[in-house]
Amino acid sequence: xxxxxxxxxAMEPMFPEEANRDLEDIAFELxxxxxxxxxxxxPIVTRSMGDLVRSMNCYYSNLIEGHNTHSRDIDRALRKDxxxxxxxxxxxxxxxxxxxxxxxxxxxxxxxxxxxxxxxSMWLHREFCSRLPEPxxxxxxxxxxxxxxxxxxxxxxxxVEVGDHLPPSAAALPKFLIRFDEVxxxxxxxxxxxxxxxxxAHHRFLWIHPFYDGNGRVARLMSHAVLTRMGIGSxxxxxxxxxxxxxxxxxxxxxxxxxxxxxxxxGRGALS
Numbered sequence: 477x478x479x480x481x482x483x484x485x486a487m488e489p490m491f492p493e494e495a496n497r498d499l500e501d502i503a504f505e506l507x508x509x510x511x512x513x514x515x516x517x518x519p520i521v522t523r524s525m526g527d528l529v530r531s532m533n534c535y536y537s538n539l540i541e542g543h544n545t546h547s548r549d550i551d552r553a554l555r556k557d558x559x560x561x562x563x564x565x566x567x568x569x570x571x572x573x574x575x576x577x578x579x580x581x582x583x584x585x586x587x588x589x590x591x592x593x594x595x596x597s598m599w600l601h602r603e604f605c606s607r608l609p610e611p612x613x614x615x616x617x618x619x620x621x622x623x624x625x626x627x628x629x630x631x632x633x634x635x636v637e638v639g640d641h642l643p644p645s646a647a648a649l650p651k652f653l654i655r656f657d658e659v660x661x662x663x664x665x666x667x668x669x670x671x672x673x674x675x676x677a678h679h680r681f682l683w684i685h686p687f688y689d690g691n692g693r694v695a696r697l698m699s700h701a702v703l704t705r706m707g708i709g710s711x712x713x714x715x716x717x718x719x720x721x722x723x724x725x726x727x728x729x730x731x732x733x734x735x736x737x738x739x740x741x742x743g744r745g746a747l748s
Contacts, residue, residue, distance in 0.1 A: 480635065480645035484652055487644075487683065490659040491676050494669075503671040510708045522712060526582055529712055534574040536720035537696055538567070545571050566609050573607035574693070578714075581701045591701035592660040592677045594653035594686070600694045600701075601687055602629025615689045624688055632688045641734040643685035652684050670706065674699050679733050 531550050538545045545567045553568035580586050587599035605628035613626045660677045681695045699715040719726045
């Protein structure tokens with residue numbers, strides 16, 4: 477029988493080592509390219525294009541979840557033209573939920589807490605899941621076939637398995653989330669370090685897996701939100717669209733980072 481994780485030391489270290497030149501170069505390149513893109517488009521045009529691009533971002537985020545919703549069906553859903561087929565209609569409503577939450581982020585109408593925090597993640601989860609149709613709020617354990625309802629904005633109260641990864645026990649979630657909040661508080665980080673934190677927090681949040689479902693969606697929206705707050709992101713591009721360009725590699729790297737290390741240099745585990 478697998479032993480549930482209860483010690484927050486299992487999540488350490490929460491950051492790559494400081495003064496990592498390769499990571500700093502990547503962070504600098506991200507800032508430069510984002511600024512270049514923003515400088516090519518008039519702010520008024522950017523706001524208008526944002527409404528169009530959000531549908532594309534939503535399409536890619538759904539694709540990561542294994543939900544292939546056609547762009548034309550997303551556009552129809554935004555016009556309240558919902559399919560008569562239950563499954564397709566559910567996916568349309570899921571797409572609208574994503575777009576509405578991202579729009580709130582882009583317009584600064586989101587929760588005012590740090591995007592890389594448990595409070596913000598619960599706001600995102602609540603806003604997204606409360607817009608979903610009831611059938612999409614139920615998940616089933618593949619081993620026991622027990623069905624559990626996903627409560628919007630409420631951490632799970634039971635145990636889960638994510639592929640080969642066994643996330644921390646439900647009883648231990650509060651202390652893992654407290655540690656998450658402490659480490660990724662931007663008040664203690666340089667701007668470069670805040671950018672590195674986005675990637676580190678992305679994996680650690682998925683590793684904690686605080687909700688029964690919706691963790692991947694929340695993690696990507698958290699990343700989008702912190703970039704937007706920093707003035708690096710915009711409605712013209714999104715983290716989800718970038719990750720979906722090589723979905724297999726994205727999922728493989730996350731799986732590798734979940735694995736225990738076998739040697740100091742094997743690239744797995746907490747130092748990945």
